[in-house]
Amino acid sequence: MEFRVLGPVSAWQDDGEVPLDGAKQRTVLAALLLARGRTVPDTRLCELLWGERPPATFAAQLYNYVSRLRKYLGDGVEIVRQWSGYLIRIGAGRLDLDEFERLAGLGRRALRTGEHREAARLLHAALALWRGTTLANVTDQLVEAEAHRMTELRMAVLEHRIDADLLLGRQVELVLELTDLVTTYPLHERVRSQLMTALARCDRQADALAVYHEGRRVLAEELGVDPGPALVEAYQAVLAGTPVPAVEAPEVTDRGRRPVHPAMLPPAADDFCGRAEELRRLTGLLAGPASAAPPTALLTGMAGIGKTALALRAAHLCRPDFPDGQLYADLGGTRGNAPDPHDVLGWFLRSLGNSEAQIPTRLDERERLYRSQLAGRRVLVLLDNAADDAQVRPLLPGDPSCRVLLTCRGRLSELPGVTRMEVGILGPVQALALFAAIVGPQRVSAEPAAARRIVQMCGRLSIGIRVAAARLIARPHWSLGYLAQRLAHERFRLDELRLGTLDVRARIEGSYQALGEDSQVALRRLALLRTAEHPIGATARVLGVSRRVGEEVAETLVDARLLEVAGSDGGRRQRHRFHNLVRVFAREKADRADRRIMAGGREGGARPAVGVRHREDIAALGTVGW
Structure with a gap:
């Protein structure tokens, strides 16, 4: 499958163009493709589709657009639901923007190394991929958001292509093209300077000087500024009779660059107390010898239990063991603003000394560059408040001399080779x-x-x-x-x-909001029992559902760290208990649910529990024989 965004948005297979329904469906496709492997949040898609006034049914409509795209594009393309948004994986498919950037990068490199003819060929081929007005068949909101960036992207490559053509002596053919460009972009000083160079090489110095003076006048009238260095340099070159295009300096390889040692760790708490055994185990793991794979330690536990403080303490104690640097990122956890791994890799690559031009746009390319630059180095990577396995996986280094320290409320069970350490409440x-x-x-x-x-x-x-x-x-x-x-x-x-910013309720709220409606109802009702500890069967009783369904709901509450496993009934059935602050929180939620019911509302998405609909009925339930 071939996807095109450098012109009207479309998808093509061997037998022709894939039929898409209209501007909104093409907008969803274009937004996902332009994200280049990143997740596009629902809120962003909604804004691009409807602007500031989305319909009440926007969620259902967005789901419909995505479902139909999946049907039209077939099994070779994945549109994945992730972090309250969507991302697209095109597999073996091709995106014209990717090919444009590949050709443009090769062309710029050839230009820097003096291969002018090859540079011109590659840059001409890149620009030939543009087929008319970019994003011509999508919503106005997407055009407004992306058109300027796309135009700038094309103009940058066009400038390099003109440089290559000038170096090959093609100034006669360029004069007309550059004249049209200066008319279209009168404030673009780089293009104006290139026109001056082409005119001077055609022995039209007077016309070249006239182009300069016209540009000087336009800049003064429109912006109130004088010409910049590029235009002044071209003017002086014309006066001196030696006009040449400004070409980038020869490429500097990584071999000539001094390694950068990032130090991104936030300060550790000066008043840290206790956790001596956990610190001993953690520092032993981090400072241990290299193994076949980068050792990864995961600190897991309920919200606010002190995972971050413990991780930072251990990381600072082990800093001498990581002379090549320490990388750190707060991954957002359950706060609803979890950063995409694409962005986190950008932070890390910049901290490792890469310029913006050296950082790839695709997620998989960033992963490869990140792991390549950590190869052979002793670096600690601390990933705090991880949301899930998919967010963490692209951020793991590949070199066994590196170490990874994670904190997460969940257990990240899909990650292999992880040493998990449960962080409990303080003694x-x-x-x-x-x-x-x-x-x-x-x-x-x-x-x-x-x-x-x-x-x-x-x-x-x-x-x-x-x-x-x-x-x-x-x-x-x-x-x-x-x-x-x-x-x-x-x-x-x-x-x-x-x-x-210190707020116990807000910390617990994050875990609560990540639950489904049935689990939220169960937590509220369990909090109304007269005891903080109860058997696993209590969940089924307070919800009025089967034992199997109740046990599944109870397990989700344990996974969310809103219930603790307190033991078992004779070795057969688990018993659960509340942390006292979680129980206080859940009772607050139950009070609000009661007020909604009294006002004529409903409690939530769970099926009504026969005989236990009121708090008095729930509190009166026994806990024996469940």
């Missing part, structure tokens, strides 16, 4: 030590009982302890006992555990 002594390190040991020793109550009501969760301590620092007139009284009210506890 009572560790939690109190962290609280004292932030608040100050004097305040803790003055009110030890209140300090212990605060730490306990924070569930010994790292983020909760940090927020509570930060509030005491912000309010030095508060006693620890006063804060403990405020936290004792469960209804307001999560309000108390919020200060600036």
Whole structure:
């Protein structure tokens, strides 16, 4: 299959053009192709299709456009749903934009190395791929978003092609073309300087000087500026009788470039406490000898438990073991703004010393360059808050001397060769030590009982302890006992555990929003039981579904780290329990659901549970024999 965007958007097979329905479907295809292997979010596609006023049914319409594209393009092309968006994989297919950039790159290289005839051939071939007005049959929104970039892309290659033709002595043929270009782009100084050079080589110095003075006038009237260096240089060359085109300097190879040692790690927390055993294991893995594959360590656990703090502590302790640098990226996790691996590779390649011109546009090409530049080097790659396996896989180096450290709420079970370390809540002594390190040991020793109550009501969760301590620092007139009284009210506890960007509720909310509706309903209803611990069968009872369905829903809550595995019933059935702050959060959600029901709304997408529709019925359920 061949895809074309350098002109009207179309798809072609051996037997002719693939029929597409209209401008909107072509817009979806063009947007996915122009993303070059990156995910295009639904919001972006919606904007390109309908602008600022999408219809109420935009999600269904977008799904319909994608479904029909899949049907028309066949099995050789994949349109994949990923991270609230879509990406296209064309497999063995060809995109004319890719071929254009390949030919243009070869042509520029030939021009830099003095192979002028070969450069002209390649650059002419690249420009021949443009077939009329770019994106001529898509929505106005896509044209507005992409047309300028595409025009600039073509103009850059056109300038190089004209340079090659001038070096080959083709100035007579170029005068008419350049005159038309200057008329179309009167403020384009590079093209104007090329016209001056062509005219002067045709022994038309007076016309060349007139072109300069006209350009000077237009720039002054339109922009209020004087001519730039390129135009002034061409003017002086005409006066001196030696006009030459400005050609790029000879290419500098990587062998002449000094290696760059990135140091992207954020600072580690000075008040880090505890986790001695986890640190010992983690630093031993990171600093160990090279193996057959780059060792990867994954820290996994519930939101706010301290995975990032532990990872940064270990990474900083091991910095001497990675003299070639440390790369870091926050991958967004469940916040809904997870960056595409294409963009993350761009950050890494720039940090490794590559200029924008040296960084490929395709994801697979960026992967190859990234792994090539890490080959033979000792680099630590820290990927924080990973969203899923697909986001992480392109960011893994291939050299066994490198190390990868991941943090994620999930277990990333599809990644091979990963050492997984579960990060649990702090022990009572560790939690109190962290609280004292932030608040100050004097305040803790003055009110030890209140300090212990605060730490306990924070569930010994790292983020909760940090927020509570930060509030005491912000309010030095508060006693620890006063804060403990405020936290004792469960209804307001999560309000108390919020200060600036530190927000326990927001951390749990990210995991909650990633659930399906049935799982959200189950979490709310389980939180209403009189005990924080319950057998796995409780999920089926509170939802009013079969045991098998209930167990599947319960497992999704465990995977999301909103329930913990507390043990088993006689070795046969799992028992689950809530972390106390998650239970408080889920009860808040249950209260809001009750208010919606009382206002005439509905609780959610789960099937109604016979006999347990009200919170009193759920709370009254026993937990024996489930």
